[in-house]
Amino acid sequence: MKVRDIGEFALIRVIQGMVEKESSAEEAPFPLVLGIGDDAAAWQSREATELATTDTLVEDVHFRHDFTSWDDLGWKAVAVNLSDIAAMGGVPLYALVTLGLRPETEVEEVRGLYRGMLSACRGYGCRIAGGDLVRSPVTFITVAMTGIASGHLLTRRDAQPGDVVAATGHLGCAAGGLRALLQGQSPEGESAKHLHKAHVRPSPRLAEGQVLVQQGVRAAMDISDGLIDDLSRMCVASGVGAVVYADQVPVDAFLRESFPQDCLSLALDGGEDYELLFAASKEVVSRVVARLAIPVSVLGTIVADHPGEVRVVDGYGAELHIDQRGWDHFR
């Protein structure tokens, strides 16, 4: 059986099984609060809950050098980790940066990469503390990031039936930006620039994560793989189901203008928006909405039935299904 046959998530379960069997054996000085399976790992020190996460970008898998400047690549490598810390309700501390570089990489390109990384760090209060440089036939960037949570953690396993499902910002723009690049469109014009920026310079929602904690949200994650996939993961972790109202999914005017046919599909399935997805009571969500400067959309409900499943319904309550052309009333 090969890795491609069982896929990423089954392989994670294999690994999780091996690791968790081991971990019960003895107690660490800083006990583990959350291991494999959430946005970050967490352990308890006397003064705070400490967080650690890691994310990797591989050439021609996660980015292409012909589409992505080294500055943007640096920004994104740090931003996706900041987003994981945000999704736990934490603040970032330090980053370790591992670069796998081809020997023919220009030093100026590496400087560009660090300019992008330092710019993202500066914007969100993180610092680079170390790392590793290795030769590699393919460029890759692994950032490992630590952080602290002074309040409770935002986890994937705390969604409750009756909660409403909400998301910050707009969805699908990053996927729209990528699709435009793949179609050979240059990012000109206001809409194209907006989508391109969403793809290459995502904004981690750190301040927003803090507001979620302060207002009593307990279930949250960031949207990295797409709304439906990520909400499904929250549902599996929480043992609940969810209904998403297609007409409440936040599709912005730029995405609608650029992709009038596919904007809903991009918003439901497109990844890399790095917005926060959360579930809480209506009252809690109302308080969050009142305190955030960016838009928040209530786009669904957590239900007790169909655990692990996400169903998408239209404005009349009729279920939509996905096929190769996107979400539709018919499979």
Place this chain on the structure above:
Amino acid sequence: MKVRDIGEFALIRVIQGMVEKESSAEEAPFPLVLGIGDDAAAWQSREATELATTDTLVEDVHFRHDFTSWDDLGWKAVAVNLSDIAAMGGVPLYALVTLGLRPETEVEEVRGLYRGMLSACRGYGCRIAGGDLVRSPVTFITVAMTGIASGHLLTRRDAQPGDVVAATGHLGCAAGGLRALLQGQSPEGESAKHLHKAHVRPSPRLAEGQVLVQQGVRAAMDISDGLIDDLSRMCVASGVGAVVYADQVPVDAFLRESFPQDCLSLALDGGEDYELLFAASKEVVSRVVARLAIPVSVLGTIVADHPGEVRVVDGYGAELHIDQRGWDHFR
């Protein structure tokens, strides 16, 4: 100017310059004690000095699948990080594991990798807390590890003129094991097995690092690139020079038997032994020797002149020089 033209250490200095300019801007809640340039980064929380390090193994750069079993690869990926924590005088806490995998990798191979990693973790009190799985055209394993130091840190910058230079264990065996593999020798016979094991299953010196701290050593690092290269780095960081006595360098009988001509060169220049290299007063080193179960060799002296340089002398005090065939009296 390309990365291969300036090399790893000049590139680290470029990066260090950019990062340190940035870091002075504001103070973090857990202030940074050591950034880029030592075995691990360190910051101060209220209850401990926290450590973080990361090391990567890339296929065909750091290992070859035809030489290295997945179990051994897993052991080594964790052990090299444990060694960095040991070299700071710390104890390990948690590891994050990033795997870059070809889609055709067998699931059983990944299980083997984790068996090796968990075995190293179990032996030294570390736990795997999370990580990332990515598709990659080449296998790579990045481990990021956290730890704590309850005493003072062992750094590279604290060597003083008059200190003696010492190392734990024997040197050159890992390089001998690698050379035997490259020459197509199968690891049969006691010597060959010993060298092979030194190459694929290095022992991080965690308990020994603790003894160094307790006995008052302040300057230490692990030997990953070879005695001379690594001691040079300690000399540069401390602004001192060093003299190494060739006849005191610990070459074991197995290495001498397998490579009678080259054993000294392998011990001086061969990397990946992951022994601890340290500098301290004679009295402190004597106390360390008395308390360690493994051999410790006093192999040199720290001097004030020739800062940043390491000179190797024979039993009569005559300087040896290195050429393509190894260390000799003549260049």
